[in-house]
Amino acid sequence: MIEHRYGVAGMTCGHCASFVTEEIERIEGVTAVNVDLTNDKVIVTSDRELALADVRAAVDEAGYELTGQEH
Amino acid sequence: MSTLDTTDPTKFMVDYLTSFNEEILRSDEDAGQIVDHYYANDISLMADGQRMGRDDLIAHVRPIRKNRATSRVEVHEAVVDGDRIAARYTLYVSVRGRDLVIEVHFFGRFTPDGRMFEGHMLTRNVDTDADEFASGQAANESEAS
Structure with a gap:
């Protein structure tokens, strides 16, 4: 898992x-999504590498703005 | 904008909550400018344990606009003491194809020109099916007695 x-x-x-x-869960390969409201973070677990563009599009579809990915 | 010292407390809360949402949807004005109409720059808002400042409120304008969230409010009671107001109200929100009912218990303080500078709120999502069932049960019991 990643x-x-x-x-x-x-x-x-x-x-x-x-x-x-619910929007991120639609991305193929995503197995779990946890939101940390206090720190404005979303932790995504998947069984494969996800394209940042796909995650950004999902967040945008929900109405919100993806500000970055932690490495 | 309504002010606490010249407006009935219930009307003040209805006007405040309704016009903020309507202004976001109606105008293309910069989100920061809209937030500054309704909140003091050093706003401290604690909602269900989440602290929100000006930047958080500005960031929340985007999803309201994007999702075209609409709402109406019923204020059940509101009392004022100087710059303080306590209110109990219910928000009916339509967003992303869902109808949400949210009970809110709010304590806040407002500037003389009607902007919030401190707020504390606790909210509860109302399960409308369960609550309708409960009120139906109460009515039935009343009829039976």
Whole structure:
């Protein structure tokens, strides 16, 4: 399993977290999504490498802004 | 904008909450400028344990616009003491094809020109099916007695 952390701006509550989670979960290979509201982070677990563009598009579709990926 | 000292507390809360959301959706104005109409620059808002400042509020304008979230509010009671207000209200939000019902208990402080500079809120998502069932049960019990 592979885990990546992304910065996402604009999430303020559990509803925001669920909107972002459900869009990222649609990406093929994603097995789990956890949102850390306090630190504006999303932790994504997948069974393959994910394209940053796909994650960005999913976050954008949910209405939010991906601010970066932690390495 | 309504102010605490000249407006009925219930109307103040309705106007404040409604016009902020409407202004975000209606205008193309810079998010920072809209937030600054409603919040003092040093706003300290604690919502369900999450601390939000000006930058967080500005960042939240984008998803409201993108998702065209609409809402209405019912204020159940509100009391004012100087620059402080306590209010209990319910938000009905439509976003991304969902209808959310959120109960809010709010304590806040406002500047003389009606901008929030301190806020504390606890929210509860209302399970409408369960609550309708509960109120139905109460009505049935009332009829039976």
